[in-house]
Amino acid sequence: MKICNYTFEKFMDIVKFFHGYEAPGMIVGGFMVDYVLKNIPEGELFDAICETSSCLPDAIQLLTPCTIGNGWLRIVNLGRYALTLYDKDNGNGIRGFLDLSRMDDYSEIKSWYLKLKKKKEQDSNLLLEQIREAGSTLCSLEPVIVQSQYMEKRKKGMIAICPMCKEAYPFKDGDKCRACMGESPYL
Amino acid sequence: MKICNYTFEKFMDIVKFFHGYEAPGMIVGGFMVDYVLKNIPEGELFDAICETSSCLPDAIQLLTPCTIGNGWLRIVNLGRYALTLYDKDNGNGIRGFLDLSRMDDYSEIKSWYLKLKKKKEQDSNLLLEQIREAGSTLCSLEPVIVQSQYMEKRKKGMIAICPMCKEAYPFKDGDKCRACMGESPYL
Numbered sequence: 146m147k148i149c150n151y152t153f154e155k156f157m158d159i160v161k162f163f164h165g166y167e168a169p170g171m172i173v174g175g176f177m178v179d180y181v182l183k184n185i186p187e188g189e190l191f192d193a194i195c196e197t198s199s200c201l202p203d204a205i206q207l208l209t210p211c212t213i214g215n216g217w218l219r220i221v222n223l224g225r226y227a228l229t230l231y232d233k234d235n236g237n238g239i240r241g242f243l244d245l246s247r248m249d250d251y252s253e254i255k256s257w258y259l260k261l262k263k264k265k266e267q268d269s270n271l272l273l274e275q276i277r278e279a280g281s282t283l284c285s286l287e288p289v290i291v292q293s294q295y296m297e298k299r300k301k302g303m304i305a306i307c308p309m310c311k312e313a314y315p316f317k318d319g320d321k322c323r324a325c326m327g328e329s330p331y332l
Numbered sequence: 333m334k335i336c337n338y339t340f341e342k343f344m345d346i347v348k349f350f351h352g353y354e355a356p357g358m359i360v361g362g363f364m365v366d367y368v369l370k371n372i373p374e375g376e377l378f379d380a381i382c383e384t385s386s387c388l389p390d391a392i393q394l395l396t397p398c399t400i401g402n403g404w405l406r407i408v409n410l411g412r413y414a415l416t417l418y419d420k421d422n423g424n425g426i427r428g429f430l431d432l433s434r435m436d437d438y439s440e441i442k443s444w445y446l447k448l449k450k451k452k453e454q455d456s457n458l459l460l461e462q463i464r465e466a467g468s469t470l471c472s473l474e475p476v477i478v479q480s481q482y483m484e485k486r487k488k489g490m491i492a493i494c495p496m497c498k499e500a501y502p503f504k505d506g507d508k509c510r511a512c513m514g515e516s517p518y519l
Contacts, residue, residue, distance in 0.1 A: 203401025214390025224502040289518040331476040
């Protein structure tokens with residue numbers, strides 16, 4: 146049983162290194178990404194949409210060329226545990242999602258996924274065991290077509306220097322940068 | 333010259349593996365993250381804010397424990413090439429930004445940063461050489477305090493099952509999931 150090119154153990158190591166800890170969502174996510182990857186046309190240049198900001202984006206970043214920083218991964222946070230890999234050119238893609246109808250044999254996964262138990266009541270060894278056993282069988286696939294506005298690449302355009310903070314910013318934002326217009330996250 | 337625990341060459345390898353190519357912004361970003369890390373209190377548990385979605389988030393994800401998927405990295409996209417690492421508890425942080433006043437000796441970096449030349453007119457060897465030579469000297473630091481609303485952790489809360497798509501979603505979103513309410517990115 147492998148997750149992309151990694152053994153299960155190696156993937157767990159990478160998850161720990163990158164994500165900080167072996168989160169159940171990361172391991173489930175690894176199987177999901179692997180499964181979707183196996184079902185898109187070979188050699189296709191694809192982008193990714195992730196429908197949650199929890200865990201799954203990290204599985205996508207580790208197992209595909211798509212990252213937040215290179216712009217090939219976009220998070221459309223709908224709170225669903227699902228991802229789509231789609232053709233950069235025409236938007237045709239495969240969406241993989243966690244399928245509740247496939248969880249009946251895996252009570253601990255179902256409890257975790259639907260938050261039926263408090264965290265401290267979870268049996269994390271059993272959960273991990275079930276995730277490993279279930280592999281990608283929890284994931285269902287469907288063909289989708291991504292709307293064109295979600296396929297647009299970000300473009301900074303011309304760069305200006307902010308008269309207030311003296312830093313570079315996108316000219317299209319206005320006569321000063323958005324931080325100096327009041328959007329700064331700092332006091 | 334190292335970038336965190338990596339030699340320059342090793343960091344370039346990791347960048348290529350994760351980000352897909354040796355983007356100038358990733359290498360500049362590596363030096364920036366390294367510099368900010370060296371200037372926060374040792375052993376501090378920190379979160380990260382990144383003020384751009386281009387390149388820099390990947391340098392943060394590779395060099396710190398903060399990722400998009402674990403929620404310790406938040407992108408507040410102001411279009412400025414800057415990051416802040418701050419104390420999870422009290423919001424006290426150090427902000428590192430690319431400082432235009434420090435670029436006078438590095439004409440190719442300045443051209444790249446302010447987009448003064450078209451991409452095909454850039455001298456990418458000279459650019460890389462200058463980035464390597466400049467290291468973290470292009471980066472200035474300032475103390476900041478992060479506003480409390482930017483420090484809040486995302487919480488999904490209770491989980492419901494969408495009557496339309498049959499997938500799990502955050503109960504607080506309403507009587508069906510936001511995709512089925514019309515926010516789906518698919519046709």
